[in-house]
Amino acid sequence: MPTKSGVAMAVSAVVLLALGWLADYPELIALGFAALATLAVAGAWMALRPDLSAVREVRPQRVSEGEKAMGVITLTNESKRRSPPILASEQMANRQVQVPIPSLAGGSDHTTTYYLPTNRRGIYQVGPMSIGHTDPLRLMRVGTVFSAFSTLYVHPRLLNVEPVPTGQTRDMDGPTSSYSPQGGVAFHSLREYVPGDDWRLIHWKSTARTGQMMVRHNVVPNQPRLMVVLDTNSLGYSEESFEAAVSAAASLAMAAIRGGFPLELRTTSGGVAASDKAYDGAVAALDLLAAAKATREDPGLAALPSMVAADDSVALGVVTGTPDPRTLGVLPTVRRHFLMASLIQFASRFNAPPTPLNGVVSLTVRTADEFADAWNKLVRT
Structure with a gap:
């Protein structure tokens, strides 16, 4: 397929031949035929396209926001003749990553790596991969598309915080119930x-x-369980405050798992991830938050009554933005069903002091780092 340079060459050939014929100018006709001959040579070059197979991996498949992740491409020249240098192009999150591939001898392979963008939380599809073959003058290009896809999970940024407080001590000889782990x-x-x-x-x-x-x-007797709920209604968030809220929810969830607390992580959009043992369920929880999105159709904190546990051995932690104050009124209503209830609000700016909620431990912050400092001071005192 002709490139922009190839199209320009073809147009130039036609113009030169037309002008040479109309003006009876042999030199222009010679230049026109030279341009056509160049295009013919480029076409013949493209007929010798390389026969390549490609395998792509993402290493590691799961990273935290800002950590390094690499794509690893292994190309094998399936033909007996040497392949020319080519350019591979990877698609990820509406971005293209260009990867140069050197000339390969017949039957040989080459492995190359390239960095994938991980500066934003999310679950990304890597691919398809396109391998382009051009002639030396870049007049024509033929691309081969490999439709295999890989998945990269970019987890939220994690902060070192204390787990959601329960208001109780963990007693290994205390009472038991059928709901105990x-x-x-x-x-x-x-x-x-x-x-x-x-x-x-x-x-x-x-x-x-x-x-x-x-x-x-x-x-396990008297084992308090923790529930972390992320509000995913977009009305109370800016883009920055929602990312900070996701980071806070992930940090609270990982603190619970590290501490060996049974955990139930929920989003108000209906997402659920659970963990009963230390470090068990961490991947599912982080994958859930990597995919979290804020939408206007989300029920928000109005979904809290449907999350009330069957027993009262659960401590609740709610992470939200700055929703309508009337929406926050659901927290004192459900408070009696939990050992303890905590509320973390992320606000872009403080217009007025937050309204105190009866029986709820509240914290209002602007950023994720401010949350970590203020939360640890609050819980440890």
Whole structure:
């Protein structure tokens, strides 16, 4: 396919031939035929297009905002003749990354790396990859498109913060309930055996008495659970404050997971990620927040009543912007269903002191860094 230079060359050839014929000027006709001959040579060159196969990887597949991620391309020359130098083009988030590829001997391969943009949170599709072959004068170009795609997860920026406070101490010998996480050492009740249960927990006396296989139901006693909710209604945010709120929600979620707290991470748009053990569920939580978007159709904090847990052993942390003050009134309403309720608001500027909410620990900040400092001071005192 002719490039802009190739089109200009073709137009010039036609003009030169026309002027030479009309003016009876042999030199112009010679120049016109020379231009056509150049185009013919470029076309013949394009017939010798390289036979290449390509494999692309993204390493690592998941990074935090601002961390380095690389695309790794391995090209193999499938033909016996040497391939000319070519230019590969990768598409990612409406951006093109140009990757030069050197000449390859027949049957050989070449691996090259290039950096992918990670300056903004999100889940990005890398590809398709286009490999362009041009003649030495750049008059014609033929591109081969490899439709394979890779996915790059850019997680929110994480801050070193304390987890959502529960108002209680963690007691390994305290009371138990059917809602307590399984796998602890405290006996709660007997139940029927289900496939996958540890045979060491079988209670043989009860099994003999009932005729059914019975096991000890051991749980982690008095283990407060944490729920972090991100408001994804766009009305209370600027673009910067929403990104700060996502970073805060991710930091609170990771603090809970590092601390070994059972966690339920939610967005008001309906997204859910859960973790029952330390570091279990971290990837799912960060992937959920990498994809988070603020929309006007989102129910916002009005969705909180539908998130109330079946028991009262959950501490709530809500991250939002500056929604209508009447919307915040839902927090005191649901407060009685939680051990403790905390509210973090991100505001681009402070027009007036925030309205205090009965029974809710509130914090209003402008940036993610300001949140980390103020939150840690608040929780540790």
